[in-house]
Amino acid sequence: MIVPISAYLILAAILFSIGIAAFLIKRNVISVFMSIELMLNAVNLTFVAFAHRWHAVSGQIFVFFVMVVAAAEAAVGLAIIIAIFRTRQTLNVDQINLMKN
Amino acid sequence: MNPNTLALLPEIILTVAGVLIMVAEPCIAPGKSRRGLGWLAIVSAAASAVASVYQLNVTRATLAPIHAFSGTIQVDAFSVFFHLLIAGIVVVSLLGSLDFFDRPDGHAGEYFALVLFGAVGMMFMTSATELLMVFVGLEISSISSYILCGFRKGIATGSESSLKYFLLGSFSTAFFLYGIALAFGATGSTSIAAIAMALSVGTNTPHLAFLALGMIVIGLGFKVSAAPFHVWTPDVYQGAPAPVVGLMSTGPKAAAFAVLIRITFIGFPTIEHRWAALLWILAALSMTIGNLGALMQKNVKRMLAYSSIAHAGYLLAAFTALPSRGISAACFYTATYAAMNVGAFAVVTQLAGYDEHHRTVEDFTGAALRRPWLGALLSFFLLSLIGIPFTGGFFGKFYVFTAVVGGGHTWLAIVGLLNSGLACVYYLRLLAALYTRHPHEKGNDRAVFTKLSLPAALGLAGSALATLALGIIPGRTLDLTNAAAADLLAPNTAPYTSANCPAIQSSNTPDCQPE
Amino acid sequence: MPNLSDFQVCFLITVLKIVVVLVITLTAVAYTVLLERKVIGRMQNRWGPSRVGPFGLLQPLADGIKLFLKEDLTPMLVQKPLFLVAPIIALGCALTSIAVVPFGTLTTFKGVDLFEIANVNIGLLVILGITSIGVYGIALSGWSSNNKYALLGSLRATSQVISYELALGLSLVGVVLRAGSLNLRTIVDSQSAHGALSWNILGGFQIVAFFIYLMAAYAETNRSPFDLPEAESELVAGYHTEYSSMKFAMFFMAEYANMITVACVATLLFFGGASSPFGHLFPDFGGPWVHAGLSIFWFVAKIFAFLFLYIWVRSTLPRFRYDQLMGFGWKFLMPVAILNILATSLVLAFKG
Amino acid sequence: MNIDTSILTLIIAVPLAGAAVLALLPDRGNIQKFGALIVTLFTLLCTLHLPAHFNGAAPAGSFQFVIDHDWITAPSIRYHLGVDAMSMWLVVLTAFLAPLGVLASWKIPSINERAKTFYVLFLLQQVAMLGLFLALDLFLYYAFFELSLVPMTILIATFGRTKNRRPAAIKYFVYNFIPSAILLVGILWLYVKTGTFQFPALAGLAAAHNISPNGSALGLASLAFLIAFCVKVPVFPLHGWLKDAIVEAPTAAVMVLAGKTGLYSILRFSFGIFPEQSHHIAPLMLALGAIGIVYGALIATTRNDLKELAAYSTLSHLSFITLGIFGFTIAGLDGGIYQILNHGISGSALFLLLGFLYERYGTYDMRDLGGLAQKLPWMVTLYVITTLSVIGLPGLNSFVGEFLVLSGSMQAAFAHHVFWTVLATTGVILSAAYMLIMIQRVFYGHLGVTSSGQPSIDLNAREHTALWPLVAVMVLMGVSSPYWLHTIDTNGVAMSLQRTAAPAEAPATRIESESYPKPVFVDPALGAAALHQQPEPALKGARY
Amino acid sequence: MQTYPYLWQYLPLVLQIVVAIALAGGMVGASFFVGKHKNSRTKAGTYECGMDPVGDSRGRFSVRFYMVAMLFILFDVEAVFMLPWAVIFRKLPGLGYSKYFGFNEMLVYLAFVGVGLFYVWKKGILNWANDKGDL
Incomplete structure (x- = not known):
């Protein structure tokens, strides 16, 4: 039951790309936000895979930090999204466009 | 002093002050003035500057940088330079906006605390030599900025700006992180010095290293709003409160550039030919897109946003120069840019008011004739942004492009200076508007402009003097930037051993299989 | 079985363990319901179920068959996929977390631990993690039901569960500090030296932690006095208002399975798990199988006591008000848990 | 402290300090006016020290009253000021015009409303101009070069006459700023190649062909310099900003707007640092000069607006100077330099008079004026004198300059120089034509719409004070031109010879060293000795 | 005693998850097939005490619930850091750190957590009873 490290990396790359694509395509703010989380988790997977490759624990510690920061970001992000929902009554990024001259 | 404490002394001061302010804020009855908290913030920022100078003296005395936290933090002239710069930016911004949020629904205390926390993150970024720490610092500063952008309650553009900044900021963070992960994969370490060491002994995956750097550059490119990663900038700057824009268009940018300098020049010197070309393109693109974009703008803040893109381009140009000159030039330009941009936004803060009734160039018509001093200051900052001699902006540009020409580019x-020629058009449009008599002068215009308070005047005077001094007597600053470059390029004395850097041990026999 | 590979042996034994444990758990769930009804009945001076079978012992079976055969109703306006998934998540999580609980002393057969399905070194984290996922079941059920009662119930339940999860997590830190491990077996072993005297709740001075855990556990399982999500008087039946038949039963089963898990964890962390309360007071007797049997007896006894406490509390205490509930969790349990951590670590540091 | 070593600093510092003081003084009553007048007069006094103590016998290429201090070490920038004959006279001229400019602005209502803004900017403009003429460090020079744009732009934007003022200001700035950005690249390139910003050092290096082995890069660098300067002059196809700026700018600003700085820069830096390249491009510049003369003159004849007419006349007359200096003959260079001074005097007088007219009648349109000679005898007298000076009547200043310029370009050693000179000479005739027609239309004939409706008051004491010094200088420079030409001549001779100097030691690596004659002279100042070895047509030229 | 590869210890856990979910899914499926289906409009309607539902049930609800979600994320993540610390706490002196090193570090960390809690408390976000808090 040995999975080569490249498999993890490729999976991570695919996840990251899906995240980018979703970020660019999705119109709902929450979905956009979730695609960012997906990207972060792809990064985490990369870290873990590389940590295994180098037998270095630092990669796993990094994952810890990333998760924490992602959580902090999520909290702030939710607050911002709530604030904008309360003023604009929409979560569609196309309708959040007060500033396009 | 314990080296760990010493290395983080400015950050610790700011953190403690920030926490105090944050805790004090809800304890003060709503509606009461928060000026005291603001002054505390200002004093603490000044104290952190003093602490940075102390750090500098220590490194000078021991002839070695301060290493702390197992080599993840390194304080040398380079970090101290940016510490001082950031502290200065914070002091001036806070002075300029001491009363800005002081209104019944303002929660000014939170504003002060967030600014300080942001400064902590920025300072942390500049002294971190471990990508993990850089990332943490980056996030601390970014998250503060996200919140600050939407700090004006009930102003729809504010929360919109906050949201956009947040989404694109996190997006870029993901790129940055992916870059770190790939760098870790290529070298087995996330310490910048160890990465350099691993790359210098050769790696079996040179393309991975370049890909990693590319991702990091993309991530930081978003933060410094370099084209083509600039799309968020105009919207965010337009919606955010003016004093916040002044802060976040300079502070985080300076810190991100510090990080970029460290990563490119120190971490990846072995593939310099590749990233230099990359940054060449980024620089040229940023200048051109920034200036062309600014030409189309009517809104002053939007215009300044595009101008900041262009200035990021000038700064990026310095990266193509030879390391010692390039670093020094980039540091110096960061300082001048900070001085003049903070000043410009401080004036805009004063002229535009809380709700920004005055936002387009036409709204500013004749402002200098009604408020001569503010107008003169704004024109001074604009002239500095154009790059008129005897201002910091000119000398910064001059210094950067000397380095660029010296580097053979x-x-x-030529692209850069032609761009700065192009740039004068839109700056001048505002400048000329300031000094043009209004076609039908309205007597009631005067009432709309708020009175300039003493702290705001102090802040404005500070940034104006800084801009002037950087243009006329840049010697001291140049000494510091040269020292910064020298310290940065000095052979690394950090406690890195090959044990910390698995790539060196196993570069010949990569062990890719799990046991 | 000489011609089976290591992996196949391991796999077979594991499957066997899982089947046994699940059967026992589900039966236990059924009879916990009966126990509750009986005990509450007695406490309220009535008989409780007594018609089906002797002492009503077949009552759970009858209930089960009834629910199973009821019409499976899916209201029109629900979001169907989520509506279906929600009870599966709830029950699945409830049944999964039992996997890391060691219910007897370490007894191995061909290198496989017999009395614990999965002996992982982060057992405590697994339990915490899977319990957290269980929240999705509640949240999704309320959201997908398209019913105001259900939505409010699930919102209440969700915020209550996640709020108390903090206090719960923090209360465990003291125990982990003492044991220096997240492996549940190690934690149990660390308190089995002198019987009840070395239990965390007594010898470990974790009584504060235990009480925090107890409160949080009640709230986590949405049990009285924290059963606001299903407060009949306000919300009909809370988040499972729209559910019927087996799906409704699954939420019910999940709740009781969670009760059992929580009781297991309390036993493991604070009451020495499967170890005897008398420690080495008595000399060892019997072989390994006797040992094993005794340990399981102690374990079940402790759990039973705990479950009884649950039921006792339910019949004794009135329901909290919602603001009191949240305030209690955030403003009392959290700070106390933090102080407990500091105190424990200070003492441990002082003792070296 | 020796006054000779600090006089140049003083010249810059006085108006700067004056500007600062005025900025702090209240904008009330006549404070600002008198303050500005005092400051400008004091500056003039300081500058008069220069000709009084100037050593006329000093060799060409040497600078006097030099002050040279460290400023910034890392890019080695020095505070390096100094004058030679050419720049000395330009400094004096600038300082001389300033008080007249203040007097000219005395009664203009829009200026008096915001006197502080006006006079502070005016004094800053003085600083920039004086600094530009004095700086010998390229960085410092460039700094003043760009700084000179700013006050003028704001002056135009604020005190412009018509609604068009803001676009005109921006146009003025952009036109001058973009080429100056290119100039900066050139300067940076020079610095990177040579490691110095000091003009004397650079001039020496250029004479010794020691700047760069790359011929095309040198050519581009020289072009970067020349284009920036040509816009500043302006030379014919680059004159787009001139009309708008002159039409909008108030009189005092117009007096310093065109000519001096650009031409000085060409003479000093283009010729000084890139003699070879300047010679290469000279035929083109001759052509542009000649075309500019005729083009300006022709357009001027069609204008009804006095300011527009004056603007195109300015273009025409500045083109004369371009023509003269790019002939690279001693006569042409001397005449060109002299003509810069002349144009400063005569042009300013013309603009002053136009301004006074405008103060009276509120219009620059000739169709609205007419028949004023009867009512304004003093004004018409001075007007005619000035016009004659501009046209180049013998006995007045411009005659000397124009004559030298034309004779110089006639002797130039470039292709088609005769044709261009002849074309330029027609410009003299055209110039006389439109100027005299202007006099006729404004002062003679029937009373115009406006001039008949307004009470006519002849020149008052202030206006006399502003004009008579100019008239006096016109006459003085016309009759005693040798006094000036004597000093200027060292510059002219030096510039005409720069090309002949050759590298002292050609390093083996230098590729182009083979294409130059054997090294003979190191010091361009000694280049005069080369006269005897070169059949230089310029030497036969008339030396007045 | 037999030892197995490290990752095998998670195998039973995975199996348990699969079985538990299969069981739960099976129950849902089985009851669907076993139970009779005799639907009607009234039966399939939303239960709202016999009334037709008024308004959208997925409308806005108190922002306090969002607040709790955010606070949970933050504090939970903070709590996560304590578990590794707790595991290693008693081994720290053996690794060459001073006796109180671990305690001091956690004291600083918990001070921040405490400040956060205090701030949230003071801001009135934990106050569910009255709307005094600024939300």
Whole structure:
């Protein structure tokens, strides 16, 4: 039951790309936000895979930090999204466009 | 002093003050003035500057940088330079906006605390030599900025700006992180010095290293709003409160550039030819897109946003120069840019008011004739942004492009200076508007402009003097930037051993299989 | 079985363990319901179920068959996929977390631990993690039901569960500090030296932690006095208002399975798990199988006591008000848990 | 402290300090006016020290009253000021015009409303101009070069006459700023190649062909310099900003707007640092000069607006100077330099008079004026004198300059120089034509719409004070031109010879060293000795 | 005693998850097939005490619930850091750190957590009873 490290990396790359694509395509703010989380988790997977490759624990510690920061970001992000929902009554990024001259 | 404490002394001061302010804020009855908290913030920022100077003296005395936290933090002239710069930015911004949020629904205390926390993150970024720490610092500063952008309650553009900044900021963070992960994969370490060491002994995956750096550059490119990663900038700057824009268009940018300098020049010197070309293109693109974009703008803040893109381009140009000159030039330009941009936004803060009734160039018509001093200051900052001699902006540009031409990139210098010529058009449009008599002068215009308070005047005077001094007597600053460059390029004395850097041990026999 | 590979042996034994444990758990769930009804009945001076079978012992079976055969109703306006998934998540999580609980002393057969399905070194984290996922079941059920009662119930339940999860997590830190491990077996072993005297709740001075855990556990399982999500008087039946038949039963089963898990964890962390309360007071007797049997007896006894406490509390205490509930969790349990951590670590540091 | 070593600093510092003081003084009553007048007069006094103590016998290429201090070490920038004959006279001229400019602005209502803004900017403009003429460090020079744009732009934007003022200001700035950015690239390139910003050092290096082995890069660098300067002059196809700026700018600003700085820069830096390249491009510049003369003159004849007419006349007359200096003959260079001074005097007088007219009648349109000679005898007298000076009547200043310029370009050693000179000479005739027609239309004939409706008051004491010094200088420079030409001549001779100097030691690596004659002279100042070895047509030229 | 590869210890856990979910899914499926289906409009309607539902049930609800979600994320993540610390706490002196090193570090960390809690408390976000808090 040995999975080569490249498999993890490729999976991570695919996840990251899906995240980018979703970020660019999705119109709902929450979905956009979730695609960012997906990207972060792809990064985490990369870290873990590389940590295994180098037998270095630092990669796993990094994952810890990333998760924490992602959580902090999520909290702030939710607050911002709530604030904008309360003023604009929409979560569609196309309708959040007060500033396009 | 314990080296760990010493290395983080400015950050600790700011953190403690920030926490105190944050805790004090809800304890003060709503509606009461928060000025005291503001002054506390200002004093603490000044104290952190003093602490940075102390750090500098220590490194000078021991002839070695301060290493702390197992080599993840390194304080040398380079970090101290940016510490001082950031502290200065914070002091001036806070002075300029001491009363800005002081209103019944303002929660000014939170504003002060967030600014300080942001400064902590920025300072942390500049002294971190471990990508993990850089990332943490980056996030601390970014998250503060996200919140600050939407700090004006009930102003729809504010929360919109906050949201956009947040989404694109996190997006870029993901790129940055992916870059770190790939760098870790290529070298087995996330310490910048160890990465350099691993790359210098050769790696079996040179393309991975370049890909990693590319991702990091993309991530930081978003933060410094370099084209083509600039799309968020105009919207965010337009919606955010003016004093916040002044802060976040300079502070985080300076810190991100510090990080970029460290990563490119120190971490990846072995593939310099590749990233230099990359940054050449980024620089040229940023200048051109920034200036062309600014030409189309009517809104002053939007215009300044595009101008900040262009200035990021000038700064990026310095990266194509030879390391010692390039670093020094980039540091110096960061300082001048900070001085003049903070000043410009401080004036805009004063002229535009809380709700920004005055936002387009036409709204500013004749402002200098009604408020001569503010107008003169704004024109001074604008002239500095154009790059008129005897201002910091000119000397910064001059210094950067000297380095660029010295690095053999004359064409980039030509592109850059032509761009600065182009840039004068839109700056001048505002400048000329300031000094044009209004076609039908309205007597009631005067009432709309708020009175300039003493702290705001102090802040404005500070940034104006800084801009002037950087243009006329840049010697001291140049000494510091040269020292910064020298310290940064000095052979690394950090406690890195090959044990910390698995790539060196196993570069010949990569062990990719799990046991 | 000489011609089976290591992996196949391991796999077979594991499957066997899982089947046994699940059967026992589900039966236990059923009879916990009966126990509750009986005990509450007695406490309220009535008989409780007594018609089906002797002492009503077949009552759970009858209930089960009834629910199973009821019409499976899916209201029109629900979001169907989520509506279906929600009870599966709830029950699945409830049944999964039992996997890391060691219910007897370490007894191995061909290198496989017999009395614990999965002996992982982060057992405590697994339990915490899977319990957290269980929240999705509640949240999704309320959201997908398209019913105001259900939505409010699930919102209440969700915020209550996640709020108390903090206090719960923090209360465990003291125990982990003492044991220096997240492996549940190690934690149990660390308190089995002198019987009840070395239990965390007594010898470990974790009584504060235990009480925090107890409160949080009640709230986590949405049990009285924290059963606001299903407060009949306000919300009909809370988040499972729209559910019927087996799906409704699954939420019910999940709740009781969670009760059992929580009781297991309390036993493991604070009451020495499967170890005897008398420690080495008595000399060892019997072989390994006797040992094993005794340990399981102690374990079940402790759990039973705990479950009884649950039921006792339910019949004794009135329901909290919602603001009191949240305030209690955030403003009392959290700070106390933090102080407990500091105190424990200070003492441990002082003792070296 | 020796006054000779600090006089140049003083010249810059006085108006700067004056500007600062005025900025702090209240904008009330006549404070600002008198303050500005005092400051400008004091500056003039300081500058008069220069000709009084100037050593006329000093060799060409040497600078006097030099002050040279460290400023910034890392890019080695020095505070390096100094004058030679050419720049000395330009400094004096600038300082001389300033008080007249203040007097000219005395009664203009829009200026008096915001006197502080006006006079502070005016004094800053003085600083920039004086600094530009004095700086010998390229960085410092460039700094003043760009700084000179700013006050003028704001002056135009604020005190412009018509609604068009803001676009005109921006146009003025952009036109001058973009080429100056290119100039900066050139300067940076020079610095990177040579490691110095000091003009004397650079001039020496250029004479010794020691700047760069790359011929095309040198050519581009020289072009970067020349284009920036040509816009500043302006030379014919680059004159787009001139009309708008002159039409909008108030009189005092117009007096310093065109000519001096650009031409000085060409003479000093283009010729000084890139003699070879300047010679290469000279035929083109001759052509542009000649075309500019005729083009300006022709357009001027069609204008009804006095300011527009004056603007195109300015273009025409500045083109004369371009023509003269790019002939690279001693006569042409001397005449060109002299003509810069002349144009400063006569042009300013013309603009002053136009301004006074405008103060009276509120219009620059000739169709609205007419028949004023009867009512304004003093004004018409001075007007005619000035016009004659501009046209180049013998006995007045411009005659000397124009004559030298034309004779110089006639002797130039470039292709088609005769044709261009002849074309330029027609410009003299055209110039006389439109100027005299202007006099006729404004002062003679029937009373115009406006001039008949307004009470006519002849020149008052202030206006006399502003004009008579100019008239006096016109006459003085016309009759005693040798006094000036004597000093200027060292510059002219030096510039005409720069090309002949050759590298002292050609390093083996230098590729182009083979294409130059054997090294003979190191010091361009000694280049005069080369006269005897070169059949230089310029030497036969008339030396007045 | 037999030892197995490290990752095998998670195998039973995975199996348990699969079985538990299969069981739960099976129950849902089985009851669907076993139970009779005799639907009607009234039966399939939303239960709202016999009334037709008024308004959208997925409308806005108190922002306090969001607040709790955010606070949970933050504090939970903070709590996560304590578990590794707790595991290693008693081994720290053996690794060459001073006796109180671990305690001091956690004291600083918990001070921040405490400040956060205090701030949230003071801001009135934990106050569910009255709307005094600024939300």
